[in-house]
Each structure stands twice: as structure tokens, then as C-alpha cells.
Amino acid sequence: MFNKDIFSFPFTLDSLPWIMKLNILFVIFFLSLAVIFFISIIWIRIFKIYRNEKKNKQQTLLIEFLNSYLFDEDFDKELEIKTFKENHLKTKLEIKVTIKEILHFHENLKGESARDLETLFNKLDLVEFTLLDLDDGRWFTTARAINALSELSIEVPNDKIETYLNESRNEVRQQSQLYFLKLAKEQPLKFLDKTVRPLTTWQQIYIENALKNFYKGPAPDFSQWLYHDLTSVVEFSIRMIARYNQFENIPKLIPFLKSENDTLKCEAITSLTNLEDTGLLELIIPNFINNSRTIKLKILDAVEQIGDYEDLKRVGEQIKPTEWELRIKYHNIEQGFLPEKKELIYSQFMLEKRSEI
């Protein structure tokens, strides 16, 4: 069946038809690539094993070193730091592992021990390394460097970090925001004045977390950002006013109940509800019908939290029969107000539902 002329030895590629030449070329190309990838897999495996061994070794060494440094009174700090620096901080990997381990220890320690670690970080010349990383130019190295600086409360000139507040990468922006927040003695959110890129919800959660868990100074007056250019910053500020119980700012929140922006309106209703503002329901119930679905749901939430059955009934009159989501919420709240009529409300709703279908 085979054409013996083609495969008679010795044969050259030139003697083959073009389609075979093409196929053979593909075979060689694909198999070569497959072999390269296979070698890469083996190389990655060996490299990772080797690197992990080195990492583990450095980690074990560091755990012993850090424990002695922090808790052993007979430990000759100056001499040991010098020795450690000379012998165990030679490669990039050793430096990276050391930074990571110090950060890890720092995360779990407070007070004097944490301050000791910050001093150690400095004495090991790791700050210089981190600053080199900061200026590296690659976003992930910069973000990592800012992270280390903020975790260990190492101050650098503000303008060095400010440039990253409006970086195109979310991650860099987030780290620089946290840097300013964690290092601030007062006015932890001053960076918001220089922020021109919107805050994502994720960043807002991080900022709030850091504000609660790291910042020790007096809470800022969040109303100063109520007229910020960015909706996300205003939204965050409205929320924080309620979280920090800044009752004095209630009058400043009221105008947002008339905002064209649903996000801000929603946030204002939630915050005023949480602040238990007594005048809120009178402002939002009469106009219930003219709102979007999201706002209507928020108004119902407000009635549930700070209103009574009469308020609920006023809202109920404005709910259309087709607004099922609102109707369900309405009846759920009604059941809460009138627990003795729970079953009756349920059966009435099911009856209405059946008749309308």
C-alpha cells in the first residue's frame, strides 16, 4: 500500500509531496514544543522542590532567630543581627522569606514585641530592599513593597506612596490606601482628598476593616467627604457616619434622600435608619411610590427597623399588586409586627396569590 518510491532510503524532504512536508514539519514542531513543555514541567518541579527546601530552611532558621530575638533575654541582639545579615541574607529568596516571616510574626504580635520587630526589620537593612522594590516599576513588586511598609508601619516620604493612590491597578491602589490608613496618627482618610479613581466595594470593606482594627486615633468626621467628586467615596462616607454613630451629621445626610443617584439615596436611608433618625420615615414614606425597586426595598427595611404597623400600612397602600418582591417583604414585616396574625397573613397572601394567577 505504501508508495515505496517516497520512503525508499535514503530520502530527503525535498523528494516528498508538499503536504507530507507540511505534516512532518508540524509533527516536528508540535513534538519539540511538547518536549520543551515536558522539560519545563520537570524543571518547575525540581525548581519548586529546591526553592521550597531553601524556604523551609530559612523559615526554620528565622523562627528560631525571631523567637530568641524577641523573647530570650540573653540573646546578644547586635551580634546576632550582624551574623544573620552576613550569613543568611545573601540571596533574593532569603530576603523575601525573611520579610514574609517578619510580617507573619508582626501580624500575630502586639505592643513592644511588634515594635521590636519593626526595629529588627530596619537593622537587617530590609527597609532598603523594600524601597528598591517600591521603585522597581512593576506593579506587583510595588504593591508588595507598600504592603510590607504599611504592615510594619515604616514611614517613607508621603509623595513616594501618593503617586500610587491613583494607579491603574486596583491592587496597588488598595495597598497605598492601607498604607496611609495604617500609618496615620490622625486624619486616617486624608488620602481620599487625593483619590480620583472610584473605590470598589472590596476596597471600602478593606478600608473600614483597617480603620477599625489598626487605626488608634480619633475617628475622622466623615461628613468632610460627603461632597467628594467620586460617588463611591460619598457612599463610603455616608455609611461610615452611621457606623461611627456620628449623630451630629444627620442633617447633612438628609439632602441625599433626594439624590438622583440610587446608590447614594440607598446608603443615606440605610445610614439614617441605623442612626434611628426619627424624622426619616416622614421624609421617605410619602414619596415611596416614585422610587426604584431597590429604594422601595430599603424603605421597607427602614420601616421594619424604626417604624410601626401604621407606617407599614402607609407604605402598603403604595405597593402595586404586581410588585411581588415588595409584597412579600411587606407581609414578612407585617408578620413581625403582628405575630399573633402570622398564619392568617400567610393564608391570605397565598389566597391572593392563587386568585391573581
Added chain:
Amino acid sequence: MGSVLSQFTEIASWLFLIYGSIISSGYLFTAIYSLIEIRDYKRRNNFEDDIALLQSLNLPAISILAPAFNEGLNIVENVRSLLTINYPSFEIVIINDGSSDNSMELLFAEYELEKKDILYHNFVETKDIKGIYKSKNKAFKNLTVVDKENGGKADALNTGINICQNSVICCIDVDCILENDAMLKLIKPFLNNGNKVIASGGVIRVANSCVIEDGRIIEVKLPDSFVARVQVLEYFRAFLMGRMAWSRVDGLLLISGAFGMFDKQIVIEAGGYNTNTVGEDMELLVRMRRMMQERKIPYTVGFVPDPLCWTEVPQTWKVLQRQRNRWTRGTAETLWMHKKMMFNPKYKILGMLSTPFWFFFEWLAPLIEFTGILFFIILFIFGQVSWEVFLTFFLAVYSFAILFSVTALFFEEYSFQQYKKPSYIIRLIGTAMLEPIIYHPIVMWSAVMGNFDLLRGKNSWGVMSRSGLSNPSKKKKG
């Protein structure tokens, strides 16, 4: 006659060559895009640890919807495992889709269920609900069990959507095993994006042969059976190469039905899961995206490269064939329902790239392959086979198949390296070499039969029996 045949052969050969070249280039670009995405993801997670956020009360509450049909064997353990999910605020809604086994009785007994009068509305039409149950025990206050008439997976999920309380829903298979931080990772795209995120999906991994304890993967092992082992490679290719790349260009058309998170309101507005297709997961996402494009609302679909969910894959040829048959029908049905999107610039990348890719390279590929085999048989009958050309062509295709799998394996090594034992790599390479000869023809045949069944009007799922995952603690109890 001879010259007509030879002309036909020439044209057909060119067409096969062109198609093969386009498909290879497509895969090459997917690989490049995936590599960039994986590298970026690794860099992103190098310094951040979001676990601390699990303490935060600001994360949105999630409703986890898990349909169950005749899952009596493992339902109690599966629900228990779901209840231990690490996330600040969530509810679990188990939807018993008219099981004929003792699933409900087991749930009643184990979780002390009692009937509750819960108000709901059918935002999406579903089969009738027999009852909604909550636990008397406060330890299980997050659990809601819905007992309903049998209507299929899509119908069960729609019921869950109607009943659940939260605005973010996570649809999962009740027997899948989730990583501890799966919910946090999957919700992140919703909260960390400038555009509205309508859905997000994660990487699914093969749980067969893995050591599982208390609903968590303790040790990742390579499946013992060849069929399951090939699927490990397939999942690498599909998730680490395919979906990563599509996510990079925001062209994802599928979030696996085993594990996906959605914006409930958008799902309802899109009409919920379609009960008339067996590919309800793909169809829903395509419909949601289409709706958003038509409304001209900026949006995106998130994808998380981390292995977040582990599932049991078919271990026998028969079950595998049924599954692939169904997948083919699902793909064809979805593409047909949304044919308007194909090559339609109005739908941007979805119209110009994603749907054509799915049409030509996912749905059409097995049919073209099958036609190629028929073509070869015709040539053989007429004595027109050039065996030298055939041999070199076969080797080219075979070497490409191996390259594709080895590349996916490289991606896995580069990124997550879940299969730690060195012997696993050798076994996977061996599997990759056997796959094109043993496994692929079966899968291709299943796809061809899927199209045939679709034309015949078959729309059932077929029985998807599972062998059950290894659970030492369970074995000990036994």
C-alpha cells in the same frame, strides 16, 4: 469519475487542513492568554491574604442553592459539609426535586426539620412546592429545605431562586466539595470591579480518589481509573486554558453548573434557568449576557482561577458517554436559541468571537472529525488513500493532541501544582499519550450521537450514577 473524485479529495483535504490550522491557532491564542491571566493572578495573590475579611460583617449575604435528586446515600453528609462553609453570612437552600428515595426522611431526622409558612412568589415559573422546611435546632438556622414535584435540575434551581432570601446566589451540585474560602473568593469579583458583575465562576477539579474528611479534601490523589484520569487533563485544559483565556477577554459563555455565583435580580430578569434545555448552565449565562448587551448596561463576568470546587467525574465509559451526549445537546440547543448573536457586532466579543468559537470548535469539531473519518473510509473504498500522507497527517494530529495536554499540565505545574507526587506527572503524561487513541474517539462518538439524539428530540439528562467519593471518616463509621 476518477478526476471528479480526485478533485473532491483535493478540495476536502484543503478544507480539513484549513479547519485544523484555524483550530490549532485558536488553541495557541487561548494558551497565550491563559498564561498571561494565570501569571497575573499569581502576582495578585502574592502579597494579599483576604482570609482576614472573613471576620467582616460587610460582605454580602449569599444564598447557596443545591438541588438534590435521589441523593439519599450522601445527602446528610453533603448538607453537613455545606453548613460548615467559612463565610460570615449565608443560607443553604436544599431543593429536593421530587426524589423517590428516602432523602427527605433522612433530612427530617438529621436536621430536625419542621414545616414553615414562608411567603414566596414564582418570579420564575416552577413545578409545585410541597413544603418548605426549617430546622428546629438553632445550630442549623441557615438551612432551608424545599420539597417539590420533580421537574429537573433547572426547575429545582428556579425554585431555589424564588425561595431564597439574598441577592447573591451560588448554585452548586449538592455533592461537590468546596474549598474553605470558596465563597469569599467567588464573591470577590462582584465587589472588586468597576462594572456590574452579573456572575462569577471558579475552577472545578476532579475529586475521584482524593482523600476526603468531613467534607474537605485532605489529600489530592490522581484517580485510579483511566477514564477519570483523562478527565483530570480535560479539566486542566478546559479551566486553566480555555476559561482563563475567555475570562481575560471577557468572552466567557459558560459557568459550570457545579459551582457558579450569580446576581439574583439579573437571573430573574433574564427569566431564570431554562427548563427546556439540558445545558441550562450555559444557556442561562448566555441569556444573561445577551440581555445586558441588549440593554446596553456595562457589565462583566468574573472568573477565579483557584481550584474552589471538587466534583466526582464519571468513572465508567457508559456514564461518560451519557454526560458528553448531554453536553453536546446542551451546547447545540444554546447556540440555536441564541443564533442571533452569532457574528453579530452588536454583541461585541460574544457575537464576533465567543459564539463563533463555540459553534465551530466546540459543537462542530466532533462532527467535522467524524466526517473526516467517513471521508477516509470513502477514499479507502475507492483505493484513493495515500498511506504516507495519512501516516504523517495522523502523526501531526496526534502530536498536536499531546502538545495540548502537556501544555495544560505545564499550566497546572506553573500555577497550583495540586498533584504533588512526581509519579502523578508521569502517569498524566502517559494518560495524555493514550487519550487521543482510546478516550477521544469515544467522546467524539458521544458528541455525534448527542447531535443525533437532539434531532430525534431527546431531551432527558440520562441516569448519572455516581460511585461516591472516598471518605475515611465515613468508612470508619461504617
